[in-house]
Amino acid sequence: MTSATAPRKKGRGGSLGWLALPALAFFLAFAVVPLVGVLWLSFTTWDGLGEIRLTGLDSWHAVLDNPGLMHSLWVTFLVMALSWAFQTPLSILLGVFLAGRQRYRAVLAVVYFIPLLLSSAAIAITYKALLDPNFGLGAGLGIDILIQDWLGEPTLALGVVIFVVSWQFIPFHSLLYQGGVRQIPRSMYEAAELDGAGRVRMFWSITLPQLKYTIITSSTLMVVGSLTFFDLIYVMTAGGPGDATRVLALDMYKRGFQANLMGPASVIAVILVVVGLLLAMLLRRIGGGNNSDSQLEGA
Amino acid sequence: MGLPLGAALAACGTSGPSRPGAEASSSGGAAGAATATYWYLSVQPQEGVRTRAMERFNKANPSGTLKGTTFANDAFKTKIKTAIGAGQAPTLIWGWGGGGLRSYVQAGQVEDLTSWFEENAAVKDKLFPSSFGAATIDGKIYAMPCETMQPIVLYYDKRAFEKINAKPPESWADIMALVPKFNAAGIAPFSLGGQSRWTNMMWLEFLFDRLGGPEVFQAVFDEQKDAWSNPIAIDALTKMQELIKADGFIKGFSSITADSNADQALLYTGKAAMMLHGGWCYGSMKADGGDFVSGGHLGYMNFPPIEGGKGDPSNTVGNPGQYMSISSKATPEEKEIAKKFFATELVSETSAKEWVATGAVPVIKGADKEFATSEDKDFLGFVYNTAVNAKAFAQSWDQALSPTAAEVLLDNIAKLFQLSITPQEFATNMNAVIGK
Numbered sequence: 001m002t003s004a005t006a007p008r009k010k011g012r013g014g015s016l017g018w019l020a021l022p023a024l025a026f027f028l029a030f031a032v033v034p035l036v037g038v039l040w041l042s043f044t045t046w047d048g049l050g051e052i053r054l055t056g057l058d059s060w061h062a063v064l065d066n067p068g069l070m071h072s073l074w075v076t077f078l079v080m081a082l083s084w085a086f087q088t089p090l091s092i093l094l095g096v097f098l099a100g101r102q103r104y105r106a107v108l109a110v111v112y113f114i115p116l117l118l119s120s121a122a123i124a125i126t127y128k129a130l131l132d133p134n135f136g137l138g139a140g141l142g143i144d145i146l147i148q149d150w151l152g153e154p155t156l157a158l159g160v161v162i163f164v165v166s167w168q169f170i171p172f173h174s175l176l177y178q179g180g181v182r183q184i185p186r187s188m189y190e191a192a193e194l195d196g197a198g199r200v201r202m203f204w205s206i207t208l209p210q211l212k213y214t215i216i217t218s219s220t221l222m223v224v225g226s227l228t229f230f231d232l233i234y235v236m237t238a239g240g241p242g243d244a245t246r247v248l249a250l251d252m253y254k255r256g257f258q259a260n261l262m263g264p265a266s267v268i269a270v271i272l273v274v275v276g277l278l279l280a281m282l283l284r285r286i287g288g289g290n291n292s293d294s295q296l297e298g299a
Numbered sequence: 300m301g302l303p304l305g306a307a308l309a310a311c312g313t314s315g316p317s318r319p320g321a322e323a324s325s326s327g328g329a330a331g332a333a334t335a336t337y338w339y340l341s342v343q344p345q346e347g348v349r350t351r352a353m354e355r356f357n358k359a360n361p362s363g364t365l366k367g368t369t370f371a372n373d374a375f376k377t378k379i380k381t382a383i384g385a386g387q388a389p390t391l392i393w394g395w396g397g398g399g400l401r402s403y404v405q406a407g408q409v410e411d412l413t414s415w416f417e418e419n420a421a422v423k424d425k426l427f428p429s430s431f432g433a434a435t436i437d438g439k440i441y442a443m444p445c446e447t448m449q450p451i452v453l454y455y456d457k458r459a460f461e462k463i464n465a466k467p468p469e470s471w472a473d474i475m476a477l478v479p480k481f482n483a484a485g486i487a488p489f490s491l492g493g494q495s496r497w498t499n500m501m502w503l504e505f506l507f508d509r510l511g512g513p514e515v516f517q518a519v520f521d522e523q524k525d526a527w528s529n530p531i532a533i534d535a536l537t538k539m540q541e542l543i544k545a546d547g548f549i550k551g552f553s554s555i556t557a558d559s560n561a562d563q564a565l566l567y568t569g570k571a572a573m574m575l576h577g578g579w580c581y582g583s584m585k586a587d588g589g590d591f592v593s594g595g596h597l598g599y600m601n602f603p604p605i606e607g608g609k610g611d612p613s614n615t616v617g618n619p620g621q622y623m624s625i626s627s628k629a630t631p632e633e634k635e636i637a638k639k640f641f642a643t644e645l646v647s648e649t650s651a652k653e654w655v656a657t658g659a660v661p662v663i664k665g666a667d668k669e670f671a672t673s674e675d676k677d678f679l680g681f682v683y684n685t686a687v688n689a690k691a692f693a694q695s696w697d698q699a700l701s702p703t704a705a706e707v708l709l710d711n712i713a714k715l716f717q718l719s720i721t722p723q724e725f726a727t728n729m730n731a732v733i734g735k
Contacts, residue, residue: 049406
C-alpha cells in the first residue's frame, strides 16, 4: 500500500488498492500458479501416470524439432487472420445497423444474437450434421452445390471452420460495435449533415474513426481468443482431415491427453501464452498506447 | 448420467448391515463399511449388463459392496488416466488391456494378479486363453479378461449385391473388381468413418495379417528396428492406397465419425455396400437399421484372403476382451471385494446370458450353449466361431501400442488415407516411434 504521506497524489483509487485483492488472489491461484506449473512441466517428462522426471530441454527439442509445430502455428495463424478479416467488417456493419433506429431492428437484433446463446459443441454438432455429404442439407434437399466433402477436403474444412467460428462470434462483436456506435455524439453527425456529408461519407469519416478503440478491443478478443479455439474444431473435424485443421490448442490436447506426453504439451502451452501476450501487446501498441484517453470531442 | 440408479442401489446395500458382517478385519483402523469403487462405460445395452452384474453382487455380498459410476467412452479414457495419475483411481480399473495397461503397470498403479489366478485356476479356466494375451505384461497377468470378444467383421448389404448381381468377395482381387461395379451402380463400395481414424486402422490390420500373418505387426510390438519397412508392410500400405484411389470408400469418408454411427447408417440405408467394423455394430444396426437386420439383409463374413498372402485366412483382429484391473492404491478390503467380484458375478452364468442377449459373445467358455434360444444365433455363432477358430486373434494396434505410439500411428493412418503421405513415408514416420 502507498504511504499515508501522499494520500491523493497517486491519482484516484490509489488508496483503494485493497479492492483489487480478491481479483488478485483469484488471478494468482487460477492463472499465475498454473502458469508456473506448466512452465515447470515443460522441462520434464511425464506421462500423466508415473513419476515426473526433470529432463531439461528434451520436451522443447521434441516439439521444436517436429514439423508438426510449424504446421499447427500456420493453421492457427490462418484461422486467426481469416476469421478476423471475415468477422470485423461484418460485425461493424451489423453493429452500426443495430445501433440505428430502423424498423424491425429489435426483431432482427434478437435473430442475430441467437448463435451467441448456443454452446460451441452444439453448434459444431449441428454444422457437422448439416454439412454431411451423405445425410446433410445438400443430400436432403437435393441441392448439388451443397453436396461437397465440406469437412473432408483440407482447404474446404479450414474454410468451414473459419466460417462457423465467425458465425458464432459475429453477434458478440456486433454487440461491442453497437455499444461503440451509440457512444458517438450525435452532434458530430449533425455537424456533418450541415456540411452536406452523405451517409457513406459519415460512416467513413465519423463512425469508423470513432470506433477505433472498439475495433482494437474487438480485434484483441478475436485474435487472442482464436489462439485457444478448441471445442468447436475438436467436435467438428478433430483436427482433420489429416492435420489440416489442427490448431495449436488441439495439438496440445492431442499430445497431452491422447499421446500421454505432458512435457511437450506443456511446451505448446507455454508457446501459446507467449504468442498470446505478444499479440495483445502488439495490438495495444497499434492502438496508440493509452486506451483510457477519450476520443470524444467535448465529452 | 446413468449414475444415479447404480449408485443409489449400491448405497442402499452399504449403509446398514455391513458393519456387523465385516467380522473385525485385521486393519481395525479402516472405519466404516467396505466399499470398492467401479467405473464403467455408459452406453446401452452394455451399461445395463454391467450395472445389473454389480447389483447382483451387492445383493449377495452386503458386507462388501461395489459402488459404480458411469462415463461416456471418450470422457472415461481421459478421466481414468487423470484419476490414476492423481492416485485417486477407482478400485476396479476397466480398460482394453495392451499398451494402456502397460503404462499403468510401469507406473506401478495396478495389482499383479498372476498368483491370484494360480490360486483360482477355476476362474482362469472359465475364460478363453486367447483373451489373456492383452492382459499379460512381461509374463505377468495384470488384468482379468471380461465382458465380450469383439472381432472385426466384414459386413455387407445383401440387397446391394443383388442389385449388381454379384457375390460377396472371396479375395482381394474380388474386392478390387467389385469397386467399379458398385460405383457404376451409384452405391459406394465401402462405408468408412474415417475421422475416427481407428476405423481406417482396422483395414491395415487385416491387410498386414492376410499378406504376412501376425508376425509383421508382432515385430513392431517387439520393438524391432525398422519393423514398418518390412516389404510386406509396404505392400499392404500400397494396396490400401490403391483401394482408396479406386474410390473404394464412400465420398467424404474422412469427415465421417464412427462415434455417431454414421458409417453404419450408410450401410443400412443402402448408400454403401460393405463395411469393415467391430462385432459390436450388429447390435446397433439391429436397433437403428429398421428391418435391415431383422429382414435378413445384413450379411457378414471374415475378411477374405489376399492372393499370394502368407497369413492364415482364419485369423482375425479386434478386441479379444475387455479388461479389469485392481488399483494397487486400493485398501486390502477393497481389493478383496474386487477379487470376489472377479471370481463370482463377473464370470457368472447370468452375466454370460445377459451379454449374449446384447448380441455379443462373452469371453466365458461354453457361452455358445446360450445362443440356441437367441434370435441372433446365426450372428453369435459366426462371431464365436471366428474368435475360437482363429489361428491368431490379434489385438487392435492402437490398444496394443503405448498411447504415445498409438497417437502417432493414428495420425499417420489418417494421412495415408488422405493420400498425403506415401507408404514409404508412413513407414519412416512410424519407425521413428517404435518402442516409444
